Amino acid sequence: MVTSNPSSTPQVRRCATMDVHRRLLSEDPAYALVRDDIENMTMLYQEGRGMAGRTGVTRIPVVVHVVWNTAAQNISDEQIASQIAVLNRDFRRANPDVETTPAPFLPFTADARVAFALATVDPHGAPTSGIERRQTTVAAFGADDAVKSHASGGLDAWPAASYLNIWVCQLGGGLLGYAQFPGGPDETDGVVILQSAFGTTGTAAPPFHLGRTATHEVGHWLNLNHIWGDDGTGCSGTDNVDDTPNQGGPHTGQPPFPQLSCNNGPHGDMFMNYMDYVDDPAMFMFTAGQVERMQACLDGPRATIGTDGGAAGLAPRNSSSPLVAWGANRLDIFVLGTDHALYHKAWDGAAWQPSATGFEAQGGVCFSAPQTVAWGPERLDIFVTGSDSALYHKWWNGAAWGPSVDGFETMGGLCVGDPRAVSWGPNRLDVFVVGTDRALHHKWWDGTAWGPSLTGYEAMGGVCLGQPEVVSWGENRLDVFVIGADHALYHKWWDGGAWGPSLTGYERLGGVCLSSPRALSWGPDRLDVFVTGADGALYHKWWDGAQWAPSIDGFERLGGVCVGEVEAVSWSANRLDVFVIGTDSALYHKAWDGAAWLPSADGFENLGGACASRPRAVAWGPDRLDVFVTGTNGALFHKAWDGGAWQPAVDGFEDLGGVVSCF
Numbered sequence: 001m002v003t004s005n006p007s008s009t010p011q012v013r014r015c016a017t018m019d020v021h022r023r024l025l026s027e028d029p030a031y032a033l034v035r036d037d038i039e040n041m042t043m044l045y046q047e048g049r050g051m052a053g054r055t056g057v058t059r060i061p062v063v064v065h066v067v068w069n070t071a072a073q074n075i076s077d078e079q080i081a082s083q084i085a086v087l088n089r090d091f092r093r094a095n096p097d098v099e100t101t102p103a104p105f106l107p108f109t110a111d112a113r114v115a116f117a118l119a120t121v122d123p124h125g126a127p128t129s130g131i132e133r134r135q136t137t138v139a140a141f142g143a144d145d146a147v148k149s150h151a152s153g154g155l156d157a158w159p160a161a162s163y164l165n166i167w168v169c170q171l172g173g174g175l176l177g178y179a180q181f182p183g184g185p186d187e188t189d190g191v192v193i194l195q196s197a198f199g200t201t202g203t204a205a206p207p208f209h210l211g212r213t214a215t216h217e218v219g220h221w222l223n224l225n226h227i228w229g230d231d232g233t234g235c236s237g238t239d240n241v242d243d244t245p246n247q248g249g250p251h252t253g254q255p256p257f258p259q260l261s262c263n264n265g266p267h268g269d270m271f272m273n274y275m276d277y278v279d280d281p282a283m284f285m286f287t288a289g290q291v292e293r294m295q296a297c298l299d300g301p302r303a304t305i306g307t308d309g310g311a312a313g314l315a316p317r318n319s320s321s322p323l324v325a326w327g328a329n330r331l332d333i334f335v336l337g338t339d340h341a342l343y344h345k346a347w348d349g350a351a352w353q354p355s356a357t358g359f360e361a362q363g364g365v366c367f368s369a370p371q372t373v374a375w376g377p378e379r380l381d382i383f384v385t386g387s388d389s390a391l392y393h394k395w396w397n398g399a400a401w402g403p404s405v406d407g408f409e410t411m412g413g414l415c416v417g418d419p420r421a422v423s424w425g426p427n428r429l430d431v432f433v434v435g436t437d438r439a440l441h442h443k444w445w446d447g448t449a450w451g452p453s454l455t456g457y458e459a460m461g462g463v464c465l466g467q468p469e470v471v472s473w474g475e476n477r478l479d480v481f482v483i484g485a486d487h488a489l490y491h492k493w494w495d496g497g498a499w500g501p502s503l504t505g506y507e508r509l510g511g512v513c514l515s516s517p518r519a520l521s522w523g524p525d526r527l528d529v530f531v532t533g534a535d536g537a538l539y540h541k542w543w544d545g546a547q548w549a550p551s552i553d554g555f556e557r558l559g560g561v562c563v564g565e566v567e568a569v570s571w572s573a574n575r576l577d578v579f580v581i582g583t584d585s586a587l588y589h590k591a592w593d594g595a596a597w598l599p600s601a602d603g604f605e606n607l608g609g610a611c612a613s614r615p616r617a618v619a620w621g622p623d624r625l626d627v628f629v630t631g632t633n634g635a636l637f638h639k640a641w642d643g644g645a646w647q648p649a650v651d652g653f654e655d656l657g658g659v660v661s662c663f
Helices: 017-027 029-046 077-091 096-100 212-221 288-299
Strands: 058-068 114-118 131-135 164-169 177-179 191-194 323-327 330-337 342-347 371-376 379-385 391-396 415-422 429-435 440-445 464-471 478-484 489-494 507-510 518-520 527-532 538-543 562-569 576-582 587-592 616-621 624-630 636-641 660-662
Touching: 017 029, 017 177, 029 288, 058 077, 077 114, 077 212, 164 212, 177 212, 191 212, 323 371, 323 379, 323 616, 323 624, 330 371, 330 379, 330 616, 330 624, 371 415, 379 415, 379 429, 415 464, 429 464, 429 478, 464 518, 478 527, 518 562, 527 562, 527 576, 562 616, 576 616, 576 624
Parallel strands: 058 114, 058 131, 058 164, 164 191
Antiparallel strands: 177 191, 323 330, 330 342, 330 660, 371 379, 379 391, 415 429, 429 440, 464 478, 478 489, 489 507, 518 527, 527 538, 562 576, 576 587, 616 624, 624 636
């Protein structure tokens, strides 16, 4: 039974999302740049130049922050559960009232392929109900984000890259709710809902008693605009979606169909869309174009949140590197200086930190390329080999470096060459090294302790040349590749229960390989492996979920004369970008677009430069690539593909300074 205080619930929908957006534009020039990047990325996606990275249903963990002043505002768990149920029906097109969509618009309705569940693990790895509560002295909050901070009477956000934050409170000024578009500050990311417009029971009151305020605001959180384009009542605005008719302003209440504006007859405005202002009983649909925009958001600025239900648990995680992106428009780079110490720099979305050509000193005496893993937002784990050949580890926990800025945790072992690390889930790490016996050795962090011990390793056999490679395409799944003493490629895997073909055995995949393998996964049960052959050409093989192609011991020849190691990344399903250094020390690139190799099966795009290191590349969003090399002067150099062109030029690089001895 619905109980409510009608005086606490406005009778006309008012959303302050655009007010927040304009405030952020005025306060932070970096926000405007990030929003431009997101819109450019979304446009490329809508034009078919960005392939979907999530083919199943994305399942998003939700934390509900209940901030209450009076006991009635301390809504029940039942009311919260009713709202989660509404979100799941509305975003999956499983709401019964979708069938009341007017016949001309019914074919446009679509399943957003997004599901929601209260979080079961908090940011520290502890079990949680996904609900937290606080009594406040604030009688009513506004759109100034005060409810999102403990210091101003609210509750702090959980990490935005891992959770959808929903604050439920008493709002003043006639507000039903508001959201922050992707690209804003992490500490205020999420949506805010009036307690009497949340869910379908408890304090939920007509005409906003069906949970549609949260559907509307989460639509904004997934980068949907108001359907009329926020130009007042004119016809010049746009919601950047092609299949929603242009309309001349918001609708309120429960209007009859049709409502005509902006010469959009005979069917008129799509006022029953969740992104209009009508009452809850009158809104019941998203369009296919809006779904495409939301999916672009999930593949781009919100790429770190949620899991793809089409995958085996988690999105693929590829092997460690000195370069990592833990979120959209975020890069962290680790190098060794001429003193063998570790140095760090980062791109924060607006500028290089600590400066364009500067680095943060992090101590140590290191003798391997640093290997970095990010298993969550603002979480980095770095591994290096020390002067005593032992493995060393340090980490960033979102607030400080552990064990200290210039300190390392010693992890034992006698390691040859670079370690390799991967994470298949939050607070999980697997690290592989080659020992002085040339065998492969393994250790892991299970969330509470290192196994088999802090300084111990699991012996995995083999006689390995060069660096191992490891990929995880799903939860509790690992695929490891090494080059054997005969220069052939070998493979072993962890299936969640046992090592295959055995703890110390390997599957032989053939070839005569002169580089370490470079492997990656762009989807569940999919692997692509690249090596250079005895003739210097690039070679490729892949696992398609059922068999190795072109054969178990065969490779596809991709041409070129390559010097050193291969780099490969994937920014979307069935998309591969490969980088090599040529005999002229220039950087070269080729790509698989889902149908063919570009510029040709055995051709490469010349990207210029005089490179003194292997290339390192990362993709933090659809149709976005960042590539780094060291130059002949020892400095770090960078170039980027922004979806339309190479920056600063096809054959140009940005000088990031430093004198790098290992990268």
